[in-house]
Amino acid sequence: MRQTFDETTDPSFGARHLPLLRARMAEQGLDGFLIPHEDEHQNEYLPDANERLAWATGFTGSAGAAVVMRDRAAMFTDGRYTVQVKAQTDPALFERFDLGDVARYLEGAPQGAVIGYDPRLHSPDALAQLQEAASRAGATLKPVEVNPLDQAWGEGRPAQPAAPVVPHPDDYSGESHAAKRARIGKAVAKAGADAALLTAPSSIAWLFNVRGGDVIRSPLPIGQALLQADGRARLFLDSAKVTNALPAWLGDEVQIEAPERLAEALDALAGRRVMIDPALSSAWYFDRLEQAGATAVRAPDPCAVPRAVKNAVEIEGSRQAHIRDGAALSRFLHWVDTTAQQTLPDEREVVEALERFREETGALKDLSFDTIAGAGPNGALPHYKPVTRTIRRIEKGSLLLVDGGGQYLDGTTDVTRTVAVGEPSADQRRMFTLVLKAHIAMATIRFPPGTSGMALDAIARAPLWHAGLDYDHGTGHGVGSYLGVHEGPQRIAKWGTSQPLLEGMILSNEPGYYREGHWGIRIETLQVVTPAVVPEGGERPMHGFEQLTFAPLDRRLIEVGLLRPDERAYVDAYHAETLAKVGPLLDGEAKTWLAQACAPL
Template sequence: MRQTFDESTDPAFGARHLPLLRARMAEQGLDGFLVPHEDEHQNEYLPQANERLAWISGFTGSAGAAVVLSDRAAIFTDGRYTVQVRAQTDGDLFERVDLAALPDWLEGAPAGSVIGYDPRLHSPDALSVLRRAVLKAGGELKPVEANPLDLAWGDDRPAQPSAPVAPHEDRYAGESHADKRTRIGRAVAEAGADVVLLTAPASIAWLFNIRGGDVIRTPLPLAQAILEADGRARLFLDPRKVTNELPGWLGDTVSIEDPDGLPMALDALSSRRVLVDPAVSSAWFLERLQAVGAQVVRGQDPCAVPRAAKNAVEIEGSRRAHIRDGAALSRFLHWVDTVAQETLPDEREVVETLERFREETGALKDLSFDTIAGAGPNGALPHYKPVGSSIRRMERGSLLLVDGGGQYLDGTTDVTRTVAVGEPTADQRRMFTLVLKSHIAMAVVRFPEGTSGRQLDAVARAPMWAAGLDYDHGTGHGVGSYLGVHEGPQRIAKWGTEQPLLEGMILSNEPGYYREGHWGIRIETLQVVTPTAVPDGGERPMHGFEQLTFAPLDRRLIDVGLLSPAERAYVDAYHAETLAKIGPLLEGDVAEWLEAACAPL
């Protein structure tokens, strides 16, 4: 029986699978092997066949890695998965280490160790950090032709996905793929290259206006492409995914080819200048191109910024998707405020109820990520996921944090609301209001053209800092248009990039507060960068944010006395707009509840 992986994956996987991997490592003369979460496409979410980290350890989170040595092993995750990694892995077999400490852990490997890696699974940028660590330990980082984990997995490994690839119509995309290819081709030439190698599925989906079903939670087709500077392209796509309508959709200037022909296609680029993004393409591609004598031009994926800066059609689609999603979320919040306050369901029922309301829109294609529902202490884990014995019931006197989103043909949503269970305490109201002040600060900020998210991050944190508080995650991430809920290169974070926030970029606004062992608070909406006029004219072009997400805040948790008049006015205006946009989609008790929930403070 082929193995599949979900949140209940067995911690005993390590006991069964580590010996199998170590036997294959020994056959290849390896003392260790790197197991990243990423696959050949550097995806965040993976098809079952590429869940290598889950197979070896049992851990199914979306970020992590493992290192397996001949006599010990370690699994590396970040703070989002503290509870989950303990529930899903065997602590006697795997040391549990923070993901940021992976290079330090490798520096402690025995001198002379030969540690293998699959060059198809690591970007050159990530690999360079790991190579330095292994060299510092006196070891060798060695590429392998045959992945020993894949060999150990054997016949139990699920088949690679073959979901049909469908056109994403121009009425959703807002620009034909022919025009996109022409535009990106010009960017390739401007970068000093003849062609670009595209390996990021999101870029391929965006460029060709296609969507697939190879990856859960994100409508991606797994493929690669070579785009010429004149806009002609070769799309390397599993023939099983090619529908009857696809060749006609792509036209004569795009050839659909079998992925088995990609190595020869790369070899044929031996005398050409090839643009490759080393942050998102695996090391195997660069090594192959360099081996045949191609001139590799290292640079950012030319689709990344145009994909992130949404056009008018995509923005309008996102508005529609958020109103539809906001109605579903409002129905859910009504359920939480009525039925759930009495029955005190567990987190799994909370998740299933929210998902049911989204499904009842009739437009949901998938969730945009696994829904987060943290009751009480579990809400203090920023990206907690209800797993096994960690699942809790709602408790009176505590808080419930729910973070979820949907994938719709016209947009991708992601929203977090924190609600009181029973009567909130003064302390809970104070902390919620401080988070709300941070959220409002980012919602109303104006900033000059060219400002990056890293420069803006402190604006949101200032109200928290003034109270001696902070949160350990970013303030905002980019979001795609019926694509990834986490999309670069834009983000708002202390450690963010220098990428300017451009008109049309969609980002989350999600400050939070987390009291370990008690409860957590996060308020998240999505917003789009827009030009902003300054009342007195100003001297420089300015940008601001338009709110896309509309769903009521829990008024019981707002300490009005802590809000300035401007902040109070913002909340009232936001609720009035929520009622105007969402109210017409609701009926009966839910409509009455929304009117009360959106009443002025």
Template sequence: MSSYADRLAALRDELARRRLDGFVVPLTDEHMSEYVGAYAQRLAWLTGFEGSAGTAVVLPQEAAIFTDGRYTLQVREQVSADQWSYQSVPETSVSAWLKEHAPKGGRIGYDPWLHTKGWVDAATKALAARGAELVAVETNPIDSVWPDQPLPSDARLVVQPDALTGQSAAAKRADVAEWLDAQGADAVVLSALDSIAWVFNVRGTDVSRTPVALAYALVNSDATADLFVDPEKVDEAVAQHLGNSVRIQPRDAFAGALEGLSGKKVSVDPDRAVAAIFERLKGAGATVTEARDPTILPKAIKNAVEIAGTTVAHVRDGAAVTRFLHWIDTVAAKGGQDELTAAAQLEAFRAETGALKDLSFDTISGAGPNGAVVHYRVSEKTVLPIEQNSLYLVDSGGQYADGTTDITRTIAIGEPTAEMKDRFTRVLKGHIALARAIFPQGTRGTQLDTLARQYLWEVGLDYAHGTGHGVGSYLSVHEGPQRIATPNGQPGGDEPLRAGMILSNEPGYYKTGAYGIRIENLVLVQDRAVEGAEKKLLGFHTITLAPIDRRLVDVAMLSPAERAWLDAYHARVLREIGPLVPAEVKAWLEQATAPL
């Protein structure tokens, strides 16, 4: 279809044909994934929005798109105000908006394979207050009007060897079976793709930037399992790896298998499983218990093998990023480069390691004002040159078999202004405060978030995103349950931090229309020994290694302890990265990491 207006009109025609007065379009798939395969990019196809979180609601006479603070600028650039109104989350929600805008007595459609049970309950209640009803559709109406919708990937699974996982798939299933026994349950539904990849020690390429395969699983109390994945995706090596205790069934047999669990007690995660799963189990006469997916916490707490692997991955990745930072300083700073060429060059340096499997997300390559777009995605339409006397922000990561990386650096191109240095140094002070934090076991990320924001707050500044997210082990770059963020109702911030968890440390500052600043390293939660301590303590060990731009630091604003931290970090970067880069890069790195 020639335009997004045409697509919206076609969807409205289809809704009218189905006697629906509206439809809700989330940016997710049947597994509640953050990043989804091309076939599930319904929100992007309908609206043009390319962010990683959002929802649209289409009514006969109006339409709204809901995004959070990360996408305030991006949604306005990509989605037409002529057809859509912009709604900010968490200031409002889809349910609250429908309560005010749905036609009285109307029928609002939703795809039960794309929403959680909790969302369905909230939306049903909100619509009831307006005399309207929420109606589950048998097939998604967007699929009926999307003429060239891609097919789901048919790529094969690959084995993630025990030498990299540190625990066999059989041992992981046994742990799940033990958990089921404690719950008094017969089986657990696993529908989150990274949970399935982790528990079966397999990876895939069905979702861009995340090494997972489209599948569902049922793990039983006897440690056997049913893996619902298209059989042609499983070769002999994977079948042998899975063994006789794992039955392979077609992915489209999953719904029917749920209906066969009559009389069984089945555990389902209400935050990660879609409403359709609950409906099928209830209809079959199964007893459903709601509990968190039992793989979530063990997946987040990395074992010694996974920690060793990600440490190696971060050194490798740090050398590639350092080569890129040298290139920015010596090539891009002379002119003739832009956001696209820079992103391509960074990917090339990672690829030259010979170990890169994929990027861990689309590189955020933001020059000047584009750096102020928090989750900016460069394109031919938006690309800007890298110009003198500006800031360049690059947020990127790699997927390696031994670890997942995520790093942001802000680079001065030419001479930074006093304001840029002030803002950068405040962000750096917050970054250091979090990196140096020592805290009692049981501390939540919400309790630590203030450490990173305090120096911005004291002059009336802030940033509209979380300070830290969990990261997987050759899995999702955004992995729960832990996160560091303000207590704004989003899940995860209330999860106690535990030794072995990996999180990002990424405070920032964004001046709309001018520049963006973010400093991001990944950190590992470790036990901390403090003489005289009366309780168990934890702290962070930084695992990301690449120089932080000293030219943007106002040294007078740093305390002696902060200066010591940055000097020690840079000494470590030189020590570990220096031997891995060419001589001219090492010479540059020596200058870039010199003591303040």
């Protein structure tokens, strides 16, 4: 029976599957095996066929890892999944640690232990740290030719996806793929390389102006490409994905080939310099290039920053997608504030309602991720999604946190709203307002060119820090243009990247507060970096953010007395703009409700 990974995943997976894995490990002489969440393309969201970590452990989050030894095992997750991992994995089978502690765990491996890894699943950057840690313990990391987990999974493993790859018109992309290939080819040559090996699905989709459906909730095609410095390219795709329109769309300068030809193509690169990203491409590619006699030029994916810097067409498309999505969300919030307050639906019904309103736009291609609806205590789980065992009904006196987004041809959305069910308490109002102050701080910040998101993160957290509070996730992530809802290299977080925030980059703004066992609060909108201009009376040019998301905040949760005059003015201006942009798309009771929801504080 084929296994899919949704609400059926549970802690019993470990008890059933670890013995199967350990038997295969023993056949290969392995004392341990590393299981990353990432797949062969370093995807965050995976096809069911690549959900190896979920199969072995039961954990379905988008960030994690496991180390399975002969007599013990460990599970590693980040702060978003502290509660989820407890619910989905068996504590009798897995010790639990922070995701940053994998190397430290390997330092405790038995001397002489041989720990296997699949070189197709680990980037060389990540692998180097683990190899050093194992070496300090006197253990060895050994690449495997055949993944023992894949062997153990056997016939129950789902088939690899083969969704059609279709053109993404220039009306949405704003630049032809020929122009992109020429531009990126020049960057490859400037880096001293003859070609670039691209393995990230988002880069494939962006560079060739195509979209697919191999990755859940993201219109991405799984494949690889070799881009020459002159702009010509070889694109390796399963023939089942190649639609009739694709060859003509790509033209004579792009050769479509079967994935089985990739190894041969790499072997033919002897003596050539090949640009490849050690953070995104797996160690297998580096090993193959070395064996072929090619030189790997380690450099960031040359498509990453150009993809993140949206052009005028993409920015305008995002504006329109968000207005359309904002109307759907406003209809949903009207439903929550009226019908749901009386019927007190469960979380699954809340999710279905929001998805129905998005579908009614007639433009929705897919969700941008599985909708999160957390009632009461479930709202305290930042990446919670309603599953059979945990579904709650919303309750009077509590909060409902809803986080969702849509994939539209002209843009990708991601928005979170927290609403009161019944009359909110003074404590709920205070906490919501502190999160709102954090949100406003990031929405209104000005910063000089060259500033990274890491440098801005503390500005959002300051109102919460001042009150002795914090949240265990980043303040903002990059977002694609009808691509992934999580897109690098830009982000706003305590940790991570020194990548400057550049004009045209889209990021989320999502501070929060989570009281475990009670409720959670998050306010999220998307915003785009504006051109750097000298503010009136200033001396230096400064970037800022233009708001893209428009949907009302729950005014019942705002403690106006905690807001400064400028913060109160921001809320009123934001609501006025929401009414002006979204209001014309509504009618009847929903339009009347929106006018009341957007009234001045």
